[in-house]
Amino acid sequence: MAGGAMAGSMFGRYEMRRLLGVGGMGEVYEAYDTSKNRTVAVKVLNRELAGDPVYVQRFRRESHAMASVQEPHVIPVHDWGEVGGVLYIDMRLVKGTDLKDRLQRHGRLTPGESVQVVEQIAAALDAAHEIALIHRDVKPANILLTSSMFAYLVDFGIAHADSDPQLTSTGSAVGSMAYMAPERFEDAPLTAAVDTYALTCVLYECLVGRVPYPVNSLAGAIGSHQMAPPPRPSAVDPALSFFDAVIERGMAKRPRQRYAATGDLARAARAALVQAERAAPSTAPGPQIAAVTAAPVTAPRPVDPGPPPPTVSGPQVVVDPAAPRGQWTPPPGYRTSGPQPTRVGGHTHPSAPLPLPPRRNSSTPVLAGALGALIVIAVVGAVVWVLLGTGDDTGTIAEPPPVPPSVVQSPVEGSDTQDVPTGEHTPPSPTPVVTTVPPLQSSVSGxxxxxxxxxxxxxxxxxxxxxxxxxxxxxxxxxxxxxxxxxxxxxxxxxxxxxxxxxxxxxxxxxxxxxxxxxxxxxxxxxxxxxxxxxxxxxxxxxxxxxxxx
Incomplete structure (x- = not known):
């Protein structure tokens, strides 16, 4: 069957719209299921392979394997069967591209994206391994990515179960050489460790942008997997040094020296990512909430300090700018509507919310204006007094009377009113630094x-x-x-x-x-x-x- 020959034709109840991809055993089409009124992906076995019992068995096993693994990162199978002697699998249509194409078009992923992909595929593999199913062909071409980096593991065509007969009777290895564990080239029983090895190779390629052993010959690939030490990501990028130990263990030559499960590999990769992020200087864009600081203010020199300020009684509220940011105590009468969330770990955790900044009292602008007006009046009065004094018979200049102290209210919310003489400098309350954050890329109603x-x-x-x-x-x-x-x-x-x-x-x-x-x-x-x-x-x-x- 020529590539894409079924496009535009009816295949049973399916309207085959366009060719999506070609694999080793067949083709995948976007199709419309006329009986269920939905768009799906239909994979069909090549007609020339329909007479080969080995490929027929593999294709049937793929449909059963995909239907057996109930995990979000394995594409759900709707149906499978045969139409006119052609085997097919009906599965969910995923909008996106495969990881191989993504790497070829855009280069290596960020460490965060690399770990994200590995975590999702590890979850799919762990689910398959729980039912004794080994994928055996984990590689970027078999990992589909949506635009939001949601990953699916596909192509279980050569998946192997413990109870399956050996389908590669000729002794030839099945799979992609760049990701094959050393024991795949030997006459040894296969375990889930081959998938762990392959997924580690995928992790390396995501981080670095190339396969672990970039050789051009079959002999070179086999020799590298069996004898060459695992590559170190830090040799390409020193910032990836925390992943060296992860790759070394995941690609260990002996299966028992690797991670016990692909999920363990993913957790180790996540831990390496956290270490790398903590060690790296903070240069990533995003909201940087600065500590509350008080700006230095030069106090005006008073004409006359006047009498000492009156003693103010009553409770005093002090705002300490150096207080730990992770400690926050609700003020008296603090309430929120609706059920209160359960706080895990307590507010003393380093990532607990910052304390609420002191809120500006709405009367501050009015009081500040009044204070300015009083100062202006006092200055004008002093000038008038001086001018009048120049007419004195003694010829001396009269000294202006002391400026009466004015009062302002403390802008700290919740504190009592405090009398402060204008003739003395009073440090202002700490003011939060205004920070610009990038806008949300979309919106959520409400x-x-x-x-x-x-x-x-x-x-x-x-x-x-x-x-x-x-x-x-x-x-x-x-x-x-x-x-x-x-x-x-x-x-x-x-x-x-x-x-x-x-x-x-x-x-x-x-x-x-x-x-x-x-x-x-x-x-x-x-x-x-x-x-x-x-x-x-x-x-x-x-x-x-x-x-x-x-």
């Missing part, structure tokens, strides 16, 4: 730059919302504390029950992963939705309705 105005979570007054999300069942904001750290606020739409977590980790594209240390529940927020998991089990999966990030 929300602004700090989260939801009503009926949802909202960042504290001095913090910016980096991500705002409305899913089918939740409202979520990711807040920035000003020191390149974040906190997660979420609320269920059904009952308003809230949760707040420290230190969610960015995963790229506005996505974050937060962990509840109490029960190890993980909250994965992506532009596609919110997934809540615990110990590898998916508890909740909610579709994204509106998503905005900086």
């Amino acid at each position: 929300a602004d730059g700090q989260g939801f105005r009503t009926g949802g979570p909202r960042c504290n007054d001095n913090d910016a919302a980096m991500t705002i999300a409305r899913t089918s069942g939740s409202r979520v904001v990711i807040c920035h504390t000003g020191d390149n750290r974040y906190y997660y606020k979420g609320a269920r739409a059904s009952d308003g029950l809230g949760l707040e977590l420290d230190d969610p980790l960015p995963t790229g594209g506005g996505g974050f992963t937060a962990v509840n240390p109490v029960d190890n529940t993980q909250y994965h927020l992506t532009p596609s939705g919110l997934t809540i998991t615990r110990d590898g089990d998916e508890l909740v999966s909610e579709t994204m309705l509106e998503f905005a990030h900086r």
Whole structure:
């Protein structure tokens, strides 16, 4: 069958619209399912391979394998069967491109994007390994990416289960040489460790932009995988030195020396990323909330200090600019509407919200104007007094009377009124530094730059919302504390029950992963939705309705 020959024709109940790609065993078309009224992807086995029982078995096994792995990062299979002697698989249509094309067009990924992709594919592989299914062909061409960097693992055509007969009876290795574990070239039983090795090779290529062993011959590829030491990303980019140990273990020559599971590889990569980000200087754009400082003020020299200032009784309110930013105590009478979020870790955590800055008293401009007017009146009076004194018979200049002290009210909200003489310098209250943050790339209804105005979570007054999300069942904001750290606020739409977590980790594209240390529940927020998991089990999966990030 010529490439794309089925485009524009009917295939059973499917209207085959256009060719999406060509694989080793068949072609994938965008098709319209006339019975279900939906657009899908249909993979068909090449007719010339339909008479080969080995390829027929592989194709049937792919459909069963994909249908068996129930994991968000494996494309769901709707149906499979045979039409006119041609085998097919009906699966969800994914809008995007494969990782191989992405790397060829745009070069290497950022470390954050690389880890994000590996984490998602590791989740798919762990789910397959749990049912004793080994993929055996993990490579960038078999990883699909959406525009929001949501990754899918595809092409289970050569996946191998422990109970399967050996389909490569000729002894030839199946898979892509650049990602094949050393034991793949030997007569040895295959384990899930071959997928761990291949995924580590993918991680290296994402970080560096080239395969681990760039050789041009089959013998060179085999020899490198079997004998050459694992490559070090830092040899290409010193900033990637924290990933050296991850690649070294993931590509260990002996299967037992590798990570026990692909999920362990992903966690090690995430830890390396966190170390790299903490070690790197903070140059990334974004909201930088500066500490509250008091600007130096030169006090005016009084004409006459006058009598000593009166003693003011009553409670005094002191604002300490050097107070720890992670400690915040609600003022008396502090209330918020709706259920209060559960704070995990307490407000003394380093990434806790900043303390609220002292609010400007609305009467300050009026009092300042009154003070200025009094000073002007006093000066004019002194000048008049001097002019009148020049007419005295003695010929002496009369000394102006002392300027009466005026009073201003302290601008600290919640404090009692305090009398301050104008003749003495009083340091002003600390003023927050105005910071410009990048705009949100899109909008969420009912929300602004700090989260939801009503009926949802909202960042504290001095913090910016980096991500705002409305899913089918939740409202979520990711807040920035000003020191390149974040906190997660979420609320269920059904009952308003809230949760707040420290230190969610960015995963790229506005996505974050937060962990509840109490029960190890993980909250994965992506532009596609919110997934809540615990110990590898998916508890909740909610579709994204509106998503905005900086």
